[in-house]
Amino acid sequence: MPTTTPTLNVVLLGCGTVGAEVARIxxxxxAELTARTGARxxxxxxxxxxxSKDRGPHVSPSIVTDRLDELVDRADVVVELMGGLDPAGGLIERALRAGKTVVSANKALIAARLGQLSAAAAESGVQFSYEAAVAGAIPILRPIRDSLAGDRITSIMGIVNGTTNYVLDxxxxxxxxxxxxxATxxxxxxxxADPTADVDGHDAAAKAAILASLGLHTTFPLEEVHTExxxxxxxxxxASAKAAGYVIKFxxxxxxxSRGAEESAAVRVHxxxxxxxxxxxxxxxxxxxVYVQAENAGELMFMxxxxxxxxxxxxVMGDLVSAARRVVAGGPGRTETADRALPALPFEQTRTRFAVSVAVEDEPGVLADIARVFADHGxxxxxxxxxRGLDGEQRPVAELRIITHDGLEGDLRATVDDxxxxxxVTRRPTFMRVGGN
Known part of the structure; x- marks a missing residue:
């Protein structure tokens, strides 16, 4: 006996570039989506x-509204693409507490309120998904949350901002x-036009907090992400990095x-x-x-x-199809409700290698003095x-490019001060961290 294909009412909150593409798909x-999900x-x-703004050929003006609360109330699935903390946060929480499935690409909101929104989803037994919040089309959050759930992730390193990678490249x-x-x-x-969020690291910091929350099973507030x-x-x-066999990436x-029996989490962007x-x-x-290292899986690369x-x-559509399948099949949603399992390691206690640049007058004894300061700070x-070269007054000067062994951030900063x-020394030394070894 034939059965009627159910219909799921999907609403979009926000219809910019991404929202218009979701509407198009x-x-x-x-027909394909119906076949994959079992619902229209x-x-x-x-x-x-x-x-009043034209939203493209796939969005009829008759379904466009600014009455957002009413729209959420009559949805089966809410796709939030507005960005920002409010009103998006309130609308998502309203939807979750009303038993609506929610898909979001809002990295800033998720980084700030992941624990709160995941708890609301768990209480209602619905799904809250946000794959699009980190690294665009790359499937990274689901593999970390699901495929590696039985493993122990030790580190995640990611190029998660396209603007900064383009600039450095x-x-x-x-x-x-x-x-x-x-400018290019x-x-x-x-x-x-205003690249602040990208080049000053705020965008990447939000994504780092999300990756840490899932990969290390611990909530990690944005204010504890060291950002440069x-x-x-x-x-x-x-040029100096290239000469030494390195590339600079953000x-x-x-x-x-791990330090003995104690464990902590270090999250940073630089x-x-x-x-x-x-x-x-x-x-x-x-x-x-995104480059992931896990105890059993080893090294994994997603690009x-x-x-x-x-x-x-x-x-977004990957999350939407997964959520729709769950709604059709019934049963509780898949949520992440990690508690604060690991304390945040103060940034000055993180360990890494450093590349230090020191400009000096080229005279006897300078190298010995600098080496002594490094040794004094371990x-x-x-x-x-x-x-070597000459300054504007034709005096001999030198630029020293030093790479250290593994050491503490705080010790390195004290070294630079001294x-x-x-x-x-003719100007304040600069330094950059060295990773990937």
Missing amino acids: LAEDE LALAGVGVRDT SMTTTGAGFEEAL AQELGYAE GIRSVTAEDI LAIAERV PTLIPEDHPLASVRGAFNA GQGAGGAPTASA QSIESMVQT IHGLPA
Whole structure:
């Protein structure tokens, strides 16, 4: 006896570039999506602030509204693409507490309120999914949450911001400075007119917090993610790294730190030198990649388009199809409700290698003085390259590029402070972390 295919009412909150692509896929792939989910996914409404704006050929003006609460109340599945903390956060929580399945791409909101929203989903027995919040089209959150659930992830390193990767890659391949490379990225549409969230690291920090929450099974608030952007990276830094066999990448890092019986979590975002043969070193342009290390699975690499309407919509649709299947089949939703299992390691206690640049007057005894300061702070020097030249007054000067062995962040900063106080040092030393070994 034939059965009637059920219909699930899908509503979009927000209909910008990604929302328009989701609407297109729902319309163009309707038959395939019905076959995959067992239900017709009907776009029942689109919630926006400005109802007068044309939303494209796949969004009828008759379903566009600014009455967002009412739209949420009549949905089966809510797809939130508005961005920001509010009103998106309140609308998602309203939907979850009313038993609605929710899909979101809102990295800022999820980083800030993941525990609260996951708890609301668990209490209602519904699914809250957010694959599109990190690394666009790359399937990374589901593999971490599900495929590696029986393993123990020790570290996650990711290029999770396409704008900054494009800028650094352009500096590496063309020799351009930061401002020039950023201007090119803006001309090509890879960077916003106001690139602050990208180049100062705020976007990547939100994604790092989400990766840490899932991968290390512990909630990690944004204020505990150490964040440095890429504005200070110079063409000279890029050239020096290349000469030493490294590439500078802007990385989000979440790692489990074990000291005896005690464990903690370190989460940070900053430019990092990685060896040219590391898998992340070859990630070019605006692509994203995430490199995961687990005790049993070993090394895993995920790479793909990290931004853009269609790639991000692909991740949204993956969550939507999975959620629709669950609604059709019945049963509780799959949620993540990790507690604060690991304490945050203070940033000054993190350990890594460092690349330190010191400008000095080229005279006898300077190298010995600098080596002594490193030794006084327990910092072991792995290698050093010296470049000689003349300053504007034709006095001999030198640029020292030093790579250390593994050491504490706090000790390195104290080392830099003391080196800066040496009479022969002509400007404050700069440093960058070295990873991937």
